[in-house]
Amino acid sequence: MILDFDLHFGDGTDNIFAGSKIKYFHPEAREREGFLEEITRRLEEEKGYEILAISAGFDRHIEDWGRQLFTDDYQIIGTLLKEASIRNCHGRRFAVLEGGYNLQVLGKNVRAFLEGFK
Template sequence: MYVKSEPEIYEVAVLAVGGAILASEIAFNEPAFGAIRPPGHHASPDSSWGFCYFNNIAIAVKKLLVEGRIKKAVIVDFDLHFGDGTANAFAGVEEVKYHHMKGADIAGIEQFLKENEYDIVAVSAGFDRHKDDWGGILETEDYREIGRIIKEYAEEKCEGRRFAVLEGGYNHSVLGKNVRAFVEGME
């Protein structure tokens, strides 16, 4: 679907991108979380699907790079679904490294953050891996631990600069507490 052909969707999708950009700018002073929808990690530069119209995290990171505010970034994606749009947006771009968590491999996030150099940590925060959501894998406390790991490495390697934007998470009875646990860990 061509996004501009649906004015209501286009307007909301543009606002979501703006929220991600704002979160990335706030990250230079304090950790930030963009509770935005629609999500974005399935949107590629030339296509969109999966309710993702624009790649919020990719646009925010690209803007920081183009403006010269950062030279390198890492993107951690812990959504249940692979962020094909994010991977496509930065394919062959040495300045940006993308990591999609597999299964319940929280240690893989830590290893990724440990072995790379970066000026900011951007997070595609999907909560659909939760045991009461589609994935049926993670506990709420696992999200707090992911947030803690991101905080630790951001403080150690990039002056604390970190931000996240909401991707998946479809069971509204647990989404709020999962987001809260992650944000508390990342603070």
């Protein structure tokens, strides 16, 4: 299963895995609480995957394009993903950095995510 928390939908990733057993999920909620709830709900519903892959884009940050998430939210998301991987696939997980446009906050957002995800 692939979870993409970047602001932008991953057209290429979605196309590559369309029709395969690998599920691509891109939460669409535009408000902070709804976004975190959408991720939580999907991780509770989704079962049976062998590894959890993360497209880790940080452009939803409050000081980036999305203006939606705080730095601490990335730690929450990281923790949710780690816990889901432990429940469902023996903790197998990895993340790929997609970016973020505001380099003033990108580093601390990546660090917050990793604090939860590691």
